[in-house]
Amino acid sequence: METKxxxxxxxxxxxxxxxxLLTNKYKNRPIWHKPCAGEVISNLPxxxxxxEVKKGQEVKEGDLLLILEAMKMLxxxxxxxxxxxxxxxxxxxxxxxxxHLMIKIDPK
Amino acid sequence: xxxxxxxxxxxxxxxxxxxKGGGEAAIEKQVAMGKLTARERIxxxxxxxxxxxxxxxxxxxxHDFGMEKKDFPGDGVVTGTGTIFGAPVCIYAxxxxxxxxSLGLQHARKITKIMDHALKMxxxxxxxxxxxxxxxxxxxxxxxxxxxxxxxNTIASGVIPQISLILGPCAGGAVYSPALTDxxxxxxxxxxxxxxxxxxxxxxxxxxxxxxxxxxxxxHAEITGNAHFxxxxxxxxFDQIKRLVxxxxxNNTKKAKSIEPKEPSTLLNIGNIIPSDPKLPYDVRDVIxxxxxxxxxLEVQELWAANIVIGFGRMAGNTVGxxxxxxxxxxxxxxxxxxxxxxxxxxxxxxFNIPIITLEDMPGYLPGVDQEHAGVIxxxxxxxxxxxxxxxxxxxxxxxKAYGGGYIAMNSRHLGADFMFAWPTAExxxxxxxxxxxxxxxxxxxxxxDQDAMRQQKVKEYIEKxxxxxxxxxxxxxxxxxxxTETRSLLLHALELSALKEEYRPAKKHGLPxx
Numbered sequence: 001m002e003t004k005x006x007x008x009x010x011x012x013x014x015x016x017x018x019x020x021l022l023t024n025k026y027k028n029r030p031i032w033h034k035p036c037a038g039e040v041i042s043n044l045p046x047x048x049x050x051x052e053v054k055k056g057q058e059v060k061e062g063d064l065l066l067i068l069e070a071m072k073m074l075x076x077x078x079x080x081x082x083x084x085x086x087x088x089x090x091x092x093x094x095x096x097x098x099x100h101l102m103i104k105i106d107p108k
Numbered sequence: 109x110x111x112x113x114x115x116x117x118x119x120x121x122x123x124x125x126x127x128k129g130g131g132e133a134a135i136e137k138q139v140a141m142g143k144l145t146a147r148e149r150i151x152x153x154x155x156x157x158x159x160x161x162x163x164x165x166x167x168x169x170x171h172d173f174g175m176e177k178k179d180f181p182g183d184g185v186v187t188g189t190g191t192i193f194g195a196p197v198c199i200y201a202x203x204x205x206x207x208x209x210s211l212g213l214q215h216a217r218k219i220t221k222i223m224d225h226a227l228k229m230x231x232x233x234x235x236x237x238x239x240x241x242x243x244x245x246x247x248x249x250x251x252x253x254x255x256x257x258x259x260x261n262t263i264a265s266g267v268i269p270q271i272s273l274i275l276g277p278c279a280g281g282a283v284y285s286p287a288l289t290d291x292x293x294x295x296x297x298x299x300x301x302x303x304x305x306x307x308x309x310x311x312x313x314x315x316x317x318x319x320x321x322x323x324x325x326x327x328h329a330e331i332t333g334n335a336h337f338x339x340x341x342x343x344x345x346f347d348q349i350k351r352l353v354x355x356x357x358x359n360n361t362k363k364a365k366s367i368e369p370k371e372p373s374t375l376l377n378i379g380n381i382i383p384s385d386p387k388l389p390y391d392v393r394d395v396i397x398x399x400x401x402x403x404x405x406l407e408v409q410e411l412w413a414a415n416i417v418i419g420f421g422r423m424a425g426n427t428v429g430x431x432x433x434x435x436x437x438x439x440x441x442x443x444x445x446x447x448x449x450x451x452x453x454x455x456x457x458x459x460f461n462i463p464i465i466t467l468e469d470m471p472g473y474l475p476g477v478d479q480e481h482a483g484v485i486x487x488x489x490x491x492x493x494x495x496x497x498x499x500x501x502x503x504x505x506x507x508x509k510a511y512g513g514g515y516i517a518m519n520s521r522h523l524g525a526d527f528m529f530a531w532p533t534a535e536x537x538x539x540x541x542x543x544x545x546x547x548x549x550x551x552x553x554x555x556x557x558d559q560d561a562m563r564q565q566k567v568k569e570y571i572e573k574x575x576x577x578x579x580x581x582x583x584x585x586x587x588x589x590x591x592x593t594e595t596r597s598l599l600l601h602a603l604e605l606s607a608l609k610e611e612y613r614p615a616k617k618h619g620l621p622x623x
Contacts (some may be wrong), residue, residue: 008389011439012475020437022438023413023437071417097314
């Protein structure tokens with residue numbers, strides 16, 4: 001590793017700033033966002049088979065929202081909170097990845 | 109022609125058929141992919157004329173879907189014994205030219221037979237993977253074959269060195285044999301390793317990714333850490349393996365073979381490597397090269413988690429394992445990946461009677477939500493576990509920073525280090541001076557008119573009083589504060605002194621490392 005040709009960056013560890021190189025993995029690390037109570041996110045990649053609610057509909061915690069086919073199973077996705085369906089971001093037949101925002105509930 | 113001559117000729121003809129593998133067309137395809145054939149690979153790796161092939165005439169066990177009418181020479185795998193630099197090894201190589209190297213029952217039985225042989229004879233086992241996966245026509249028999257291999261990988265773990273080469277596809281369940289072995293070698297453009305391939309990912313997710321980007325050599329060498337050695341060509345890969353085999357013992361009851369000692373190169377001056385500003389980096393491998401015989405250092409997992417350096421060198425002709433924080437990358441912090449990397453290496457050295465030298469210069473653990481949520485506690489604990497558990501000679505040299513949990517983790521006296529050396533540049537303290545001053549002198553700093561000036565003054569005071577090796581030395585936590593130029597001679601002395609070290613642990617079935 002040639003130290004002269006590389007570009008060192010500032011890097012803070014417990015209050016002291018060091019000069020160092022970063023790894024690609026560090027540069028590409030996921031940035032954390034606070035999860036929102038009413039956001040229904042996919043836990044598995046799969047296909048939306050059925051949507052059981054409509055925008056504006058009132059739902060209770062545990063009510064069926066949609067069916068997500070993933071890992072050879074028809075998975076029931078239920079509402080994490082009681083509230084109003086604020087928006088639906090997927091359509092029947094959509095193939096979605098993991099951590100995809102599917103439905104937003106406005107909690108009451 | 110006598111009867112015997114006829115018999116010999118018939119044998120030679122039978123062998124010639126098997127040695128052709130899948131035939132000329134299939135071999136041409138293999139060559140077109142830039143790959144050697146299974147037998148060429150074995151012959152390139154082993155000492156000349158040392159290969160003795162087993163089970164050439166084994167027939168496959170498929171009875172369904174018309175398989176009973178097909179002949180697969182050697183059932184798609186070449187197995188046998190040989191030597192590398194005179195060291196006995198057992199070896200197998202999947203033959204992609206025969207039914208795509210697919211694994212059926214007899215193919216697996218050939219592999220498990222040579223693995224059993226290696227375990228009984230206590231010599232290293234080398235597996236060359238180049239296979240399309242399970243032979244679907246043989247159904248659950250093929251799965252049974254994989255399971256039998258994984259079981260043996262586990263039983264042999266820590267008894268004989270296990271080496272895997274990925275020289276072609278290695279997909280689905282097949283990946284778990286290499287993953288259970290000690291060293292995995294990959295080659296650019298040739299190795300492909302994944303659980304679910306691009307096709308499935310495309311179908312399920314609609315994500316379009318090439319085999320290379322999903323599980324190519326570079327990915328496993330740099331991102332996943334599944335691979336330990338990365339080469340540009342098969343020949344480079346074989347050279348790497350020969351070099352590795354020269355550094356490790358044949359089994360866990362032996363020591364690695366020693367060679368004629370040689371002084372390190374005089375091109376580097378160990379006294380000039382560390383910058384005077386503690387915030388500036390340097391390449392810790394330069395320090396290693398100033399210490400080891402002939403400045404010859406075999407780095408393991410060079411590209412993955414480069415913030416810690418691991419590998420083998422020799423001292424007075426005997427193999428030593430090095431674990432060294434790398435200030436050049438991420439300031440040398442410990443994180444999930446570097447903890448896993450170091451811990452596994454320490455356990456390999458301990459299993460195979462290789463003394464461990466730790467060179468310490470780390471500012472602490474990598475801060476971040478991703479690290480905490482990825483379980484840096486659980487991963488970091490592996491380092492503590494591995495060092496504490498190890499009974500081989502354990503020597504530490506603190507080059508510069510040794511703060512907080514990192515000081516404890518990097519083979520401190522408290523985890524059972526046999527020798528603790530520190531350079532006069534060492535800063536052994538509960539945390540970095542800036543952080544410590546902020547806490548200890550919070551009140552003074554807050555009440556000062558010029559807070560920054562007061563903070564700087566307090567940091568300076570802290571550095572003078574505590575950021576040095578002498579506080580730890582005054583408690584006996586450090587045995588000697590040494591000059592950098594004395595390092596090699598003192599390490600040689602320490603290794604000589606600990607050559608007959610014996611240390612025992614309470615009897616147990618096995619420990620429970622925080623996997």
